[in-house]
Amino acid sequence: MPDSALHMLLVEPETLLRRTVSLTARSLGLGQVHEAASIEAARRLLEQRGFDGAVIAVDCVEHEGQRRYDMTLVEQVRQGLTLSAAEMPIAIMAEQATPELVKELQGRHISRLILKPFRAKVLLEAIADFSGKRPH
Amino acid sequence: MQAASLPANEAERLAALYALLILDTPPDQRFDKIVEFAASEFEVPIALLTLVDRERQWFKARVGLAVCETGRDISFCGHAILAQDIMVVPDALEDPRFADNPLVTGEPGIRFYAGAPLTLPSGAALGTLCLIDRRPRTLDAMELGILSTLRDLAVLELSGREAAKEDADA
Numbered sequence: 020m021p022d023s024a025l026h027m028l029l030v031e032p033e034t035l036l037r038r039t040v041s042l043t044a045r046s047l048g049l050g051q052v053h054e055a056a057s058i059e060a061a062r063r064l065l066e067q068r069g070f071d072g073a074v075i076a077v078d079c080v081e082h083e084g085q086r087r088y089d090m091t092l093v094e095q096v097r098q099g100l101t102l103s104a105a106e107m108p109i110a111i112m113a114e115q116a117t118p119e120l121v122k123e124l125q126g127r128h129i130s131r132l133i134l135k136p137f138r139a140k141v142l143l144e145a146i147a148d149f150s151g152k153r154p155h
Numbered sequence: 156m157q158a159a160s161l162p163a164n165e166a167e168r169l170a171a172l173y174a175l176l177i178l179d180t181p182p183d184q185r186f187d188k189i190v191e192f193a194a195s196e197f198e199v200p201i202a203l204l205t206l207v208d209r210e211r212q213w214f215k216a217r218v219g220l221a222v223c224e225t226g227r228d229i230s231f232c233g234h235a236i237l238a239q240d241i242m243v244v245p246d247a248l249e250d251p252r253f254a255d256n257p258l259v260t261g262e263p264g265i266r267f268y269a270g271a272p273l274t275l276p277s278g279a280a281l282g283t284l285c286l287i288d289r290r291p292r293t294l295d296a297m298e299l300g301i302l303s304t305l306r307d308l309a310v311l312e313l314s315g316r317e318a319a320k321e322d323a324d325a
Contacts, residue, residue: 035192035308043304047297138196139301147297 025050072149159233171279186216201287235270246291271306
């Protein structure tokens with residue numbers, strides 16, 4: 020993969036899905052997909068280099084008695100606190116489009132919402148859209 | 156129906172397959188995960204990881220089929236291991252090699268088949284990771300890429316088994 024390749028961040032705990040997307044993106048020339056199995060691992064990657072786009076799986080967690088989605092990573096990017104452009108395209112993966120999630124996404128300029136069941140093809144299409152390269 | 160010819164390296168291919176000591180072994184989560192992922196990803200009723208033995212194809216992992224092996228003479232995978240890359244049969248009823256195959260005319264009623272050969276670095280194609288549907292369909296470039304990746308991951312697992320055995324023999 021040449022240095023000019025786009026660098027994408029994929030945050031997804033399921034190893035086989037992550038590996039499949041990463042390796043297929045590389046073989047199809049869609050860009051280099053950097054894998055993170057957790058938000059913490061993604062945060063470390065965001066401290067190391069800039070990215071051209073991200074696909075991030077978010078979990079619904081209990082916080083002070085309320086169900087909330089962990090948007091700290093998205094917020095960090097959008098506030099310009101990483102080495103990536105604050106406006107880089109971000110797709111969010113979630114189990115379902117709950118009112119809580121829609122509320123969390125509002126105003127965060129999310130390019131795409133990907134719901135379960137997660138398919139490698141849908142994630143690759145999101146990455147292809149970010150890079151402007153769709154295989155024929 | 157046309158039975159597949161034998162690969163030019165058939166003797167070496169079978170030797171490599173037998174050396175893995177994998178035939179007729181119990182299910183292995185590593186391979187099960189790959190075929191389950193493939194069946195879900197491609198939304199096919201049947202996905203298999205097949206190993207082509209001398210006179211049969213045996214399924215190391217399977218989704219959607221109750222039997223654990225079929226005869227090599229009627230297998231699609233016997234053809235697929237001859238190919239350099241993924242063999243796609245969009246509609247078996249339209250393909251003279253398979254139109255009157257009992258796996259097409261009877262159970263499981265194969266119409267669509269895509270088989271990615273499991274080729275070791277030595278060049279031995281041991282079997283396939285294959286997708287089967289009961290309706291005609293095709294795969295686009297991205298889907299072919301995904302199937303190719305899943306095949307590569309299965310080959311890595313097989314190669315790991317080969318390496319582990321070599322270490323044990325040393």
